[in-house]
Amino acid sequence: MSAGDEEVLAAIERWIEREVRPIARRYDHADEYPHELVGQMQALGLFGATIGEEYGGLGLAASTYARIVTAIAAAWMAPVGIFNSHLVMAACVQRYGTAEQKARWLPRFASGELRGGIALTEPDAGTDLQAIRTVARRDGDAYVVDGTKTWITNGVYGSCFAVLVKTDPGAEPRHKGMSMLLCEKGPGFSVGRKLRKLGYKSIDSAELVFESCRVPASQLIGGVEGQGFVQAVGGLELGRINVAARGTGIALGALREALRYAQQRRTFGKPIAQHQAIQLKLADMATRVEAAKLLVEAAALKYDRGERCDLEAGMAKLFASEAGVENSLEAMRIFGGYSYSTEFDVERFYRDAPLMCIGEGTNEMQRIIIARQLLDRDPP
Numbered sequence: 440m441s442a443g444d445e446e447v448l449a450a451i452e453r454w455i456e457r458e459v460r461p462i463a464r465r466y467d468h469a470d471e472y473p474h475e476l477v478g479q480m481q482a483l484g485l486f487g488a489t490i491g492e493e494y495g496g497l498g499l500a501a502s503t504y505a506r507i508v509t510a511i512a513a514a515w516m517a518p519v520g521i522f523n524s525h526l527v528m529a530a531c532v533q534r535y536g537t538a539e540q541k542a543r544w545l546p547r548f549a550s551g552e553l554r555g556g557i558a559l560t561e562p563d564a565g566t567d568l569q570a571i572r573t574v575a576r577r578d579g580d581a582y583v584v585d586g587t588k589t590w591i592t593n594g595v596y597g598s599c600f601a602v603l604v605k606t607d608p609g610a611e612p613r614h615k616g617m618s619m620l621l622c623e624k625g626p627g628f629s630v631g632r633k634l635r636k637l638g639y640k641s642i643d644s645a646e647l648v649f650e651s652c653r654v655p656a657s658q659l660i661g662g663v664e665g666q667g668f669v670q671a672v673g674g675l676e677l678g679r680i681n682v683a684a685r686g687t688g689i690a691l692g693a694l695r696e697a698l699r700y701a702q703q704r705r706t707f708g709k710p711i712a713q714h715q716a717i718q719l720k721l722a723d724m725a726t727r728v729e730a731a732k733l734l735v736e737a738a739a740l741k742y743d744r745g746e747r748c749d750l751e752a753g754m755a756k757l758f759a760s761e762a763g764v765e766n767s768l769e770a771m772r773i774f775g776g777y778s779y780s781t782e783f784d785v786e787r788f789y790r791d792a793p794l795m796c797i798g799e800g801t802n803e804m805q806r807i808i809i810a811r812q813l814l815d816r817d818p819p
């Protein structure tokens with residue numbers, strides 16, 4: 440990590456202790472959007488964290504970015520989603536956009552002036568993205584978009600989304616008829632409803648509705664139809680590293696809470712940390728955190744070298760998200776009855792963790808991706 444990256448990480452860590460940790464429980468329980476954190480994240484440059492410096496971003500390596508994500512998620516996972524989904528959209532433009540698109544959109548994304556996310560999922564298509572029904576029909580110098588997206592992070596407060604559409608619904612194979620459009624909210628593009636959730640509170644997950652929405656053809660990412668599936672899946676490599684970093688953060692946060700509590704809470708005349716049953720849990724939790732960190736770093740370093748890393752990102756995502764779930768559950772056990780109290784943070788880690796097993800490709804799909812890669816790389 441460069442000295443500049445170290446400085447950014449140190450500034451973020453100070454910000455977490457000063458601004459994020461103190462408000463997490465209150466905002467989470469109220470399910471209130473943290474507007475002031477958004478302004479602070481903008482000032483810290485987080486909306487441009489992985490966008491190139493030539494476009495006004497911080498140009499951080501994915502490995503540095505992953506450490507930032509882990510540090511924030513160890514205090515409160517939800518706010519990470521605000522810039523994370525935004526950066527997946529930006530990565531799509533940075534990686535696949537035309538020179539004109541990069542020059543036009545990336546500086547506005549980097550400054551946070553224009554914020555948004557990535558809209559792939561539909562009510563009837565999540566894992567099977569090729570089954571989406573949102574259609575973009577060419578009409579002169581525009582596309583006319585009709586369809587509904589759901590579960591879209593930043594759906595209410597974001598204003599620009601990279602939207603996966605079908606430009607040729609009859610194409611075979613199906614992915615050849617898919618494209619990605621940058622859509623700004625306006626006539627024909629509205630929020631259907633905000634979705635209520637178990638965890639990942641405070642962050643807006645919403646249904647987005649397109650009704651004869653005209654989108655300039657110049658906003659077709661890459662300028663060529665039929666590339667959308669590849670672009671969406673390519674963007675998910677970074678997305679998976681991010682989710683893995685978030686899972687690691689949850690696992691770490693749960694470990695920290697459990698370590699502290701286990702040394703304070705006494706039973707049978709001694710701190711519960713002195714009981715071997717609790718020590719075994721703490722040891723397993725700490726080991727999972729370290730393993731998750733290493734897997735995330737390995738995937739991020741490969742991404743930074745510009746190498747294909749779907750195998751590594753898949754392994755990191757799978758392991759780290761499960762580590763988040765396991766550690767948060769173990770922390771609940773260590774806290775005993777108090778784990779059920781809303782006066783401690785472990786119940787939030789426990790509610791937030793399972794999302795990491797679902798987002799950016801479920802863990803079932805990660806296993807399938809990993810296995811396919813293994814078989815491809817080592818044929819009989």
Ligand SMILES: Cc1cc2nc3c(=O)[nH]c(=O)nc-3n(C[C@H](O)[C@H](O)[C@H](O)COP(=O)(O)OP(=O)(O)OC[C@H]3O[C@@H](n4cnc5c(N)ncnc54)[C@H](O)[C@@H]3O)c2cc1C
Pocket residue numbers: 524556557558559560563564565566567589590591592593636639644794797798799800801802803804807
């Ligand atoms: C809080 C939240 C935020 C989200 N944010 C976004 C966002 O910003 N943008 C976005 O586009 N989406 C977002 N999503 C959607 C998320 O990416 C999808 O929920 C996820 O991809 C799974 O799709 P699904 O829910 O339709 O499940 P399904 O595809 O219906 O899968 C259901 C189950 O079947 C399994 N399954 C499916 N196919 C196979 C197969 N071939 N082999 C084995 N098992 C299989 C799955 O693993 C899963 O266990 C978000 C979801 C949530 C809950």
